[in-house]
Amino acid sequence: xxxxxxxxxxxxxxxxxxxxxxxxxxxxxxxxxxxxxxxxxxxxxxxxxxxxxxxxxxxxxxxxxxxxxxxxxxxxxxxxxxxxxxxxxxxxxxxxxxxxxxxx
Amino acid sequence: xxxxxxxxxxxxxxxxxxxxxxxxxxxxxxxxxxxxxxxxxxxxxxxxxxxxxxxxxxxxxxxxxxxxxxxxxxxxxxxxxxxxxxxxxxxxxxxxxxxxxxxxxxxxxxxxxxxxxxxxxxxxxxxxxxxxxxxxxxxxxxxxxxxxxxxxxxxxxxxxxxxxxxxxxxxxxxxxxxxxxxxxxxxxxxxxxxxxxxxxxxxxxxxxxxxxxxxxxxxxxxxxxxxxxxxxxxxxxxxxxxxxxxxxxxxxxxxxxxxxxxxxxxxxxxxxxxxxxxxxxxxxxxxxxxxxxxxxxxxxxxxxxxxxxxxxxxxxxxxxxxxxxxxxxxxxxxxxxxxxxxxxxxxxxxxxxxxxxxxxxxxxxxxxxxxxxxxxxxxxxxxxxxxxxxxxxxxxxxxxxxxxxxxxxxxxxxxxxxxxxxxxxxxxxxxxxxxxxxxxxxxxxxxxxxxxxxxxxxxxxxxxxxxxxxxxxxxxxxxxxxxxxxxxxxxxxxxxxxxxxxxxxxxxxxxxxxxxxxxxxxxxxxxxxxxxxxxxxxxxxxxxxxxxxxxxxxxxxxxxxxxxxxxxxxxxxxxxxxxxxxxxx
Numbered sequence: 001x002x003x004x005x006x007x008x009x010x011x012x013x014x015x016x017x018x019x020x021x022x023x024x025x026x027x028x029x030x031x032x033x034x035x036x037x038x039x040x041x042x043x044x045x046x047x048x049x050x051x052x053x054x055x056x057x058x059x060x061x062x063x064x065x066x067x068x069x070x071x072x073x074x075x076x077x078x079x080x081x082x083x084x085x086x087x088x089x090x091x092x093x094x095x096x097x098x099x100x101x102x103x104x
Numbered sequence: 105x106x107x108x109x110x111x112x113x114x115x116x117x118x119x120x121x122x123x124x125x126x127x128x129x130x131x132x133x134x135x136x137x138x139x140x141x142x143x144x145x146x147x148x149x150x151x152x153x154x155x156x157x158x159x160x161x162x163x164x165x166x167x168x169x170x171x172x173x174x175x176x177x178x179x180x181x182x183x184x185x186x187x188x189x190x191x192x193x194x195x196x197x198x199x200x201x202x203x204x205x206x207x208x209x210x211x212x213x214x215x216x217x218x219x220x221x222x223x224x225x226x227x228x229x230x231x232x233x234x235x236x237x238x239x240x241x242x243x244x245x246x247x248x249x250x251x252x253x254x255x256x257x258x259x260x261x262x263x264x265x266x267x268x269x270x271x272x273x274x275x276x277x278x279x280x281x282x283x284x285x286x287x288x289x290x291x292x293x294x295x296x297x298x299x300x301x302x303x304x305x306x307x308x309x310x311x312x313x314x315x316x317x318x319x320x321x322x323x324x325x326x327x328x329x330x331x332x333x334x335x336x337x338x339x340x341x342x343x344x345x346x347x348x349x350x351x352x353x354x355x356x357x358x359x360x361x362x363x364x365x366x367x368x369x370x371x372x373x374x375x376x377x378x379x380x381x382x383x384x385x386x387x388x389x390x391x392x393x394x395x396x397x398x399x400x401x402x403x404x405x406x407x408x409x410x411x412x413x414x415x416x417x418x419x420x421x422x423x424x425x426x427x428x429x430x431x432x433x434x435x436x437x438x439x440x441x442x443x444x445x446x447x448x449x450x451x452x453x454x455x456x457x458x459x460x461x462x463x464x465x466x467x468x469x470x471x472x473x474x475x476x477x478x479x480x481x482x483x484x485x486x487x488x489x490x491x492x493x494x495x496x497x498x499x500x501x502x503x504x505x506x507x508x509x510x511x512x513x514x515x516x517x518x519x520x521x522x523x524x525x526x527x528x529x530x531x532x533x534x535x536x537x538x539x540x541x542x543x544x545x546x547x548x549x550x551x552x553x554x555x556x557x558x559x560x561x562x563x564x565x566x567x568x569x570x571x572x573x574x575x576x577x578x579x580x581x582x583x584x585x586x587x588x589x590x591x592x593x594x595x596x597x598x599x600x601x602x603x604x605x606x607x608x609x610x611x612x613x614x615x616x617x618x619x620x621x622x623x624x625x626x627x628x629x630x631x632x633x634x635x636x637x638x639x640x641x642x643x644x645x646x647x648x649x650x651x652x653x654x655x656x657x658x659x660x661x662x663x664x665x666x667x668x669x670x671x672x673x674x675x676x677x678x679x680x681x682x683x684x685x686x687x688x689x
Contacts, residue, residue, distance in 0.1 A: 006151075
């Protein structure tokens with residue numbers, strides 16, 4: 001947990017930006033493209049390898065999207081516990097960092 | 105392991121959709137990455153939490169960079185595989201064509217390719233030799249196709265596996281100019297590969313890339329300068345980008361030459377040597393004059409015609425590149441409906457011909473645009489045209505060597521235009537492309553037509569041609585009925601046909617355009633010209649230069665018809681315009 005000083009609109013904006021980034025990242029799909037290799041290179045091994053690479057890209061982009069969602073959640077959570085008197089809160093990125101360290 | 109049966113269906117174009125979608129995915133990844141970089145912008149916060157947020161975001165940005173490397177590597181590997189598949193496709197076609205002609209059956213086994221001839225060997229010896237030879241050629245082409253296909257497959261699998269296993273290398277920051285993609289396409293990349301690399305960049309990335317090569321800082325950095333020189337002449341890159349970079353380098357070179365001239369002038373002054381006697385000084389002055397001519401020819405002085413400097417490649421002194429190579433488009437090759445590339449013949453150089461050629465091209469271009477069509481007309485001087493023998497003693501005009509060197513470059517140039525205009529990477533471009541060759545330039549262009557990829561050139565004109573390369577017009581990758589020839593009755597070139605290849609005017613498969621009359625009489629002097637210049641084709645070097653200058657001038661004057669085709673308002677010019685604007689369809 002880290003101490004954070006901020007104004008509320010800023011926290012809202014950061015959370016919203018992170019959610020948008022997550023949405024953008026969830027649209028990154030490689031498998032659709034790479035599935036086409038199988039029919040294009042009949043009898044080769046590239047088709048199967050391309051499918052595996054496609055799955056890897058999709059998994060990777062989805063995991064980054066999840067990190068961004070967690071990041072947005074962390075900010076939203078901090079916003080909700082915002083102390084109006086002190087104009088500060090605490091923010092916890094443990095779950096995001098756990099996600100990051102779990103991805104190759 | 106790839107099989108002969110399997111590679112029958114390998115088509116270069118079948119990877120178009122894969123590449124297009126990978127490029128689409130990379131662009132989405134760029135959008136997402138920019139969104140990540142924007143998370144903290146305009147956010148007012150501070151304290152330890154801010155530092156923690158920055159640290160976490162930085163880690164997420166690194167992951168996004170890695171994802172872009174996945175896509176960059178996938179695009180590069182797929183594009184390389186596609187270029188290789190084209191070779192496989194050609195070899196398979198070659199083997200199958202021979203097999204079909206002779207009735208052979210091609211099989212592959214663990215022992216390799218086997219070509220069976222079902223006809224018993226009870227035939228005359230000549231037929232037997234022919235069939236055996238064909239059987240070997242067929243087996244050889246099939247085996248090469250299989251070997252090549254196997255190499256492509258293995259190399260592609262290796263790249264795909266690296267992505268699947270998350271073992272990508274050279275991860276670049278999101279702030280790199282081309283994150284995840286190489287800074288330049290690989291050496292020897294085909295125009296289609298170049299276009300795929302360029303297409304994979306977003307519009308902003310493209311603009312930033314060009315700015316990075318044209319900035320003042322770039323001009324002080326040797327590596328950047330070399331990169332810019334290479335980039336400006338890369339076939340497959342958009343015209344606007346090549347134009348910007350080439351103009352920037354041309355300006356840089358002019359400044360550098362001026363510095364050298366000033367230095368040499370100072371030296372001469374110190375040593376009291378007259379400038380006329382200073383070889384290096386005069387050489388530099390001549391070089392500056394040539395570059396200035398090119399700069400002026402490419403200058404956008406007429407608000408009605410925009411120009412693009414599509415090729416700027418100073419002489420290296422190496423064989424085939426002893427002259428400055430350049431190409432200027434009138435119009436915009438990035439959006440024109442009709443794109444016509446003109447190449448010229450003997451004696452043409454930027455220094456001696458760019459002004460005259462551009463004047464002819466501007467006249468033609470204005471008339472071609474007059475009917476409301478969006479045309480780009482390109483003056484292409486991208487090869488060392490042979491010099492005039494009477495001024496140089498050089499007889500290379502009697503050989504096809506320079507046509508071959510130039511033809512390869514011309515084929516790549518027009519393929520590059522096509523690739524840059526393709527909608528994404530796949531499918532055919534909506535543009536109508538023509539190639540027009542004059543004199544020896546028609547021989548050069550004809551060789552290009554034997555090398556260019558099918559579907560690139562829609563119409564091909566040879567005018568004032570001494571002959572074309574290839575056994576017949578069927579060797580040209582031009583749609584049947586779209587190769588044209590034109591010659592004035594009194595064009596002196598008719599006396600020099602045959603040495604470089606078949607006369608296109610005598611080929612019934614080539615459509616003849618009618619240039620009308622030049623108004624220049626065909627005089628007996630032309631026959632005299634013929635009789636004295638014919639030995640060029642077999643006589644020792646220097647024959648022509650031994651003639652009295654007055655005699656040369658006289659007979660050369662009679663050859664004016666040869667250079668009258670682009671005269672403004674002439675019937676020949678109209679015939680060319682009809683073809684390049686697709687009115688001949």
